[in-house]
Amino acid sequence: MYSDKVIDHFTNPRNVGEIADANGIGEVGNAKCGDIMRIYLDIEDNVIKDVKFKTFGCGAAVATSSILTEMVMGKTVEEALKISNDAVAEALDGLPPLKMHCSNLAADALQAAIKDYQSKNNHVV
Amino acid sequence: MQRVYMDHSATTPVASEVIEAMLPYFSEKYGNPSSVHSFGREAKVALEEARGQVAALIGANPEEITFTSGGTEADNLAIFGAAAAYTKKGRHLITTAIEHHAVLESFEYLEKNGYELTILPVDAEGIISLAELEKALRPDTILISVMHANNEVGSIQPIAEIGALAKERGIWFHVDAVQSLGKLPIAVQEMHVDLLTVSGHKIYGPKGIGALYARKGVRLDARAFGGGQEKKRRSGTENLPGIVGFGKACELAGAHLAAEAQRLQKLRDQLLQGIIDRIPYVKINGPVGDQRLPNNVNVSIQYVEGESLLLSLDMVGIAASSGSACTSGSLDPSHVLLAMGLPHEIAHGSLRFSLGTQNSAEEVDYVLDHLPQIVERLRVMSPLYDAVKQQSTAK
Numbered sequence: 001m002y003s004d005k006v007i008d009h010f011t012n013p014r015n016v017g018e019i020a021d022a023n024g025i026g027e028v029g030n031a032k033c034g035d036i037m038r039i040y041l042d043i044e045d046n047v048i049k050d051v052k053f054k055t056f057g058c059g060a061a062v063a064t065s066s067i068l069t070e071m072v073m074g075k076t077v078e079e080a081l082k083i084s085n086d087a088v089a090e091a092l093d094g095l096p097p098l099k100m101h102c103s104n105l106a107a108d109a110l111q112a113a114i115k116d117y118q119s120k121n122n123h124v125v
Numbered sequence: 126m127q128r129v130y131m132d133h134s135a136t137t138p139v140a141s142e143v144i145e146a147m148l149p150y151f152s153e154k155y156g157n158p159s160s161v162h163s164f165g166r167e168a169k170v171a172l173e174e175a176r177g178q179v180a181a182l183i184g185a186n187p188e189e190i191t192f193t194s195g196g197t198e199a200d201n202l203a204i205f206g207a208a209a210a211y212t213k214k215g216r217h218l219i220t221t222a223i224e225h226h227a228v229l230e231s232f233e234y235l236e237k238n239g240y241e242l243t244i245l246p247v248d249a250e251g252i253i254s255l256a257e258l259e260k261a262l263r264p265d266t267i268l269i270s271v272m273h274a275n276n277e278v279g280s281i282q283p284i285a286e287i288g289a290l291a292k293e294r295g296i297w298f299h300v301d302a303v304q305s306l307g308k309l310p311i312a313v314q315e316m317h318v319d320l321l322t323v324s325g326h327k328i329y330g331p332k333g334i335g336a337l338y339a340r341k342g343v344r345l346d347a348r349a350f351g352g353g354q355e356k357k358r359r360s361g362t363e364n365l366p367g368i369v370g371f372g373k374a375c376e377l378a379g380a381h382l383a384a385e386a387q388r389l390q391k392l393r394d395q396l397l398q399g400i401i402d403r404i405p406y407v408k409i410n411g412p413v414g415d416q417r418l419p420n421n422v423n424v425s426i427q428y429v430e431g432e433s434l435l436l437s438l439d440m441v442g443i444a445a446s447s448g449s450a451c452t453s454g455s456l457d458p459s460h461v462l463l464a465m466g467l468p469h470e471i472a473h474g475s476l477r478f479s480l481g482t483q484n485s486a487e488e489v490d491y492v493l494d495h496l497p498q499i500v501e502r503l504r505v506m507s508p509l510y511d512a513v514k515q516q517s518t519a520k
Contacts, residue, residue, distance in 0.1 A: 016506050031470035034430055034450045038508045054508040058432035
């Protein structure tokens with residue numbers, strides 16, 4: 001039911017963990033629905049220098065978080081904000097239909113982390 | 126890679142003796158049991174022999190057995206058939222919150238179409254209360270349906286006591302015994318059961334065959350109309366290879382029941398205790414001891430999600446199942462675990478191992494060798510586990 005890419009990212013997730021002095025942290029989902037994603041960002045001069053994640057959830061939840069970190073590494077804040085949940089799913093060669101809604105939240109978590117960064121740095125949100 | 130199958134409550138492999146018994150009925154003894162000629166007669170003999178084998182395993186008379194396409198159809202026939210036949214007597218039905226969907230959805234359909242339904246709650250271990258059942262009984266109650274043993278958590282219901290109560294009040298009593306057949310003794314007379322559902326593929330028989338026991342005297346309206354087979358309750362040419370296989374599987378299950386139940390119970394307790402000893406923050410779902418199916422292990426591994434556990438186990442060749450939302454095909458986790466009062470987040474981390482004949486103590490050890498690392502890897506990734514670790518180091 002999962003693509004090889006999903007299984008690869010689930011088995012060997014990239015950038016798992018936390019950033020101790022992250023300047024943007026975003027969390028979406030809740031334990032009730034079975035998925036929680038937390039994204040940590042280290043942004044310097046408007047560029048994402050480092051990104052890490054922690055996820056509680058199914059295979060799709062872990063894989064979307066993992067591939068998202070690869071997609072945003074080194075991107076500017078504006079470029080990162082353009083990444084959608086659909087783009088994340090596409091990068092994984094698709095997700096089963098049911099997972100498109102419940103477990104495809106990685107881009108939302110990224111946007112929450114960027115908002116957190118912007119509010120801490122007195123940006124207009 | 127080693128492969129360990131511990132999902133026998135989902136389905137079982139067909140026993141070699143069963144395959145052997147079935148084979149002649151595909152290309153050699155292929156007659157239609159309704160035919161007059163010798164081909165038909167030999168098929169009819171086999172059909173009735175199998176009916177006797179199924180009846181013997183549950184203490185019924187052969188003429189009380191109706192073959193169906195499986196457990197789901199038998200549940201549907203019992204519930205819709207009895208509801209339709211006794212609709213003039215009353216329109217109140219009783220079942221429990223932890224039934225299989227084949228039972229629950231049948232009742233919910235009837236509730237939307239002119240019947241009244243009481244769904245009994247269960248306690249934290251997944252067992253109903255007789256007092257609650259007694260309170261729910263009404264003069265217009267026509268049918269009570271309670272499963273013998275639960276497919277997810279293995280809880281065993283007090284069937285004989287419920288049966289005695291139903292008999293005293295003159296209410297028909299249906300039992301879904303798909304999970305208990307061949308694992309627990311079943312005696313429809315002593316248990317006062319009027320309708321009982323069984324299935325072939327959970328007891329090393331083929332898929333696509335099941336049966337409904339209906340006590341002599343219980344009226345059931347047909348659900349399939351046609352040639353009038355199975356005493357007009359279930360028209361359609363009989364699935365003879367399946368029926369012969371199911372009969373053989375019942376015979377084998379009866380012969381090995383006591384010894385196999387004892388063996389499985391040992392493996393069950395080895396696995397359950399092993400998980401508790403090796404992994405922190407684990408909750409056992411369902412009763413411990415004699416009120417649990419001998420082959421069922423169900424635990425919630427907190428701070429991780431069930432489907433992730435299943436995928437990880439599958440990568441080392443272990444087949445299990447989970448009641449997490451991701452595996453139920455909906456956004457909610459198992460209705461059984463929720464009915465037992467588990468919070469959503471703990472229900473999402475549930476893991477079921479259901480043991481069977483080919484499982485050994487070595488296979489249990491294989492699971493116990495791999496599961497702790499799998500859980501640790503997923504917990505390191507889990508934001509929920511951070512908070513727990515921080516709390517425990519603060520202490």
